[in-house]
Amino acid sequence: MKLLKYTVYRLAQAVPVLIGISVITFLLANLGPGDPVSLMLQGQEHSEELVRAIERRYGLDRPLHERYLTYMAGLLQGDLGQSIYYERPVTDLILDRLGPTLLLVVSAYVFALATAIPLGVVAADRRNEPTDHVSRIAALVGVSTPSFWIGIVLILVFAVKLGWLPSSGLYYPWRPPSAYRGIDGHLELYYQSARHLLLPMIALGTLQMATIMRVERTQMIESLQGEYVKLARAYGVPERTVLRKHAFQVAQLPIITIVGLNLSTAIGGAVLVETVFNINGMGQLFVGAIQRNDYQLVMGVTMMLGVLFVVGVIITDISYAYVDPRVTYGERE
C-alpha cells in the first residue's frame, strides 16, 4: 500500500517536470532567431506572401501563448502535431521508431550490467591486486572513449576486416519473419537480430559498463568493511558466501540509481550509435528532423526522449524503494 502511494507521489512529482520539458522545447523551437519559417525556407527565394501562407498553415501567425496552449492541448491527447517533412502525425512516426531505440538501450544495459557487476565484485575482492588494476584501467578507458568511436572501431574490426558481423541495420525480433526477405522461421530472425544487435550493443554499453563497474567496486569495498560482514565472518560463514550474499546484496542498491541517472547519457549515446550503425530509431529520426528543420518533429522527439528519461528515473526510484526497506516514502530530504 505504501509503495503504491509512493508510486503515485513520484508520478505526481514528474508532472511539473514534464510540463517544463514541453515549455523548454516549445520555446527553443519557436523563440530562437532560427524560427521555423525561416529555417524551412533556408536558402530559398521567397516572397512575403509565401511566409504568410506558411505561417497561417501551421498556425504560426497566432500569439505565442495561444500556440503553446494548442500544442499543450494536443499533447494531452497524445497528439504531437504534424511532421512538416513526412506530412504524417509525429506520434505515429515516434511509435514507429521507438522499438529499435528501446531494443538498443535495453540490450546495452543488459550487456553493461551482466559484465560490470561480476567484474566489479572481483575487483573489490582482489583489491590492489593485478586483477583490480587491470579492471580499473579498463573502466577508465571505458569512461573516456566516445561510444560512436567504439562503434566505428568495432565495425572496422569485425565487419570490414574480419567480416564476421554486419556493419549496419537491425532486424526487429517482434516483426513476423515474413517481413524480411530470405528469412524463414522465428529462429533465424532471432539469430539475425542478435547478430545485428551485437556491435551497437557493445558500442553503447561500454560507457555504462565502465561507470557501473566503478560504482560496483567502490560499493563492494565499502560493503565488505561493514559490521554485518564482520559478523558473518566471525560466525565462520565461508568467504564465498560472505562475498556473494552478505556483501553483495547491500552493494547493489546504488547501482539501481546509477542505471536511472545514466539513462540520459545512454539516450544521447543511442543517437550517435544509431547514426554509426545506420539504425532507424529515434536518434536517426531526431537527426533527420534537425537536418530538415522539421521543428514539429524535433519538438515531439525531444519531448519523447525527455519523457523516456523521466519514466526511467521513476521506474528506478520505485524499484529502489521496493528493494530497500529503509527508504522513506514521499518525504523530502
Add this chain to the structure above:
Amino acid sequence: MAVSESQFEDNRETESEDDIEARVGWRYTAARIKADTTARWGLYVVTVVLFVAIYAAIDSNLSLLTFGVLSDYTFARLLPIFDHPTYIPSPGEGTQHMPPYFPLAEQPWNPLPAGGTLEHPLGTDHTGRDYFTRIVYGTQVSVFVGIVSTFIGLTGGTVVGAVAGYYGGRVDDVLMRIVETVYAIPPLILIIVFTVFVGGANIWYAVLGVGIAFVPVFARIIRSRVLSVREMDYIEAARAAGVRDREIILRHVVPNSFAPVLVYATLQIGVTILIVAGLSFLGYGAQPPTPDWGQMLNIAHGYMHSNVWLSIWPGIAIMITIMGFNLFGDGLQDALDPRIDD
C-alpha cells in the same frame, strides 16, 4: 614515497574531527596528488595535452579564436629543428587558405597515403592535409571547448545553486524545478536543439549550449553544500552584522561550498569533451575546415574502406585527452576528500 607513511597513518576508530580537519588545505592536497600514482599520471597527461593545445595556439598566424585552418602544413613544419623546404607560403595566403581541389583521380599526391613518412607521419586526409598536424591542432578546439563550456556550466550552476540553497523556500522550489527540467532532457539532444534553433551550427553556440546543459549538474552539487554551509555560525554572524545577502553569498557561502565542485568540474571537462566530440561527429560542433576530432571522425567515416587509420587517430586523441582529465579528477577527488585515506 616522499610523503612519510606516518602522515597518512590512520586508525579509523580513534580518528577525531580535528584529524580530518588537518587533512584539508593546499599543501596537504599537493602532497596527496604527488603521492597518488593516478593523480600524478593524470597531471602528466593533462599537462602534455595543454602544452600541445597552447603550442598550436601560439604557433604561426593561427590564433586561438579563429580556430585556424590548416592546409599546406606538414609534420616537419611543426618541428622547427628540421631543415625542410616543404612550407612555402604562397602570395596572399591567409588563414582561410585551402589547397586547390583535385578530383581523386587527378590528385597530385597519393590519395590517402598510409603515412609513416616524416612529412606525413599519419598520412593525409581526403584533401591532402597532413593528418598529424590536424590532430595536433584539434587538441586546441577540444581543450578550449571542454574548459570554456565547463566554466560556463560551473558559473551558472554556482549562481543558481547558491541562490536556491541560500534563500530556500519558494526561490529554491522554483529554481530547482527549472534545474530538474533542464536535467531531464538528455544533454546531447538539448545541445543540438539549442545550437540549431538558437544559433545555427557553430562552435560558439555549441560551447554555450554545452555549458547550459550542465548548469543543473553543478547547481545540484552547490546547492546541497550551501544548505549545510548556510547553517554555519559565521554566516549567522555576517547576517547579524548587517552584511548584504549578495555579499554573504559571494564572500562566504560560495567559497566554502566550492571544493567538491572543483573536483567535479575536472571530471566534467572529460564529459564535455566527450559530448562535443559527439556533437561535432553529427555535424553540429566545429565546422570544417576547422580541425576538430569529432568532425574529422565524421569525414573519416566516409573513407572507412579506403583508409582505416583516418578513423582511428582522432579517436585515440579524444580518448587520451579525456583519460587525462578523468585520471586527474579521480586523483584530485581522493586528495581533497579528508575521509578517504588508503
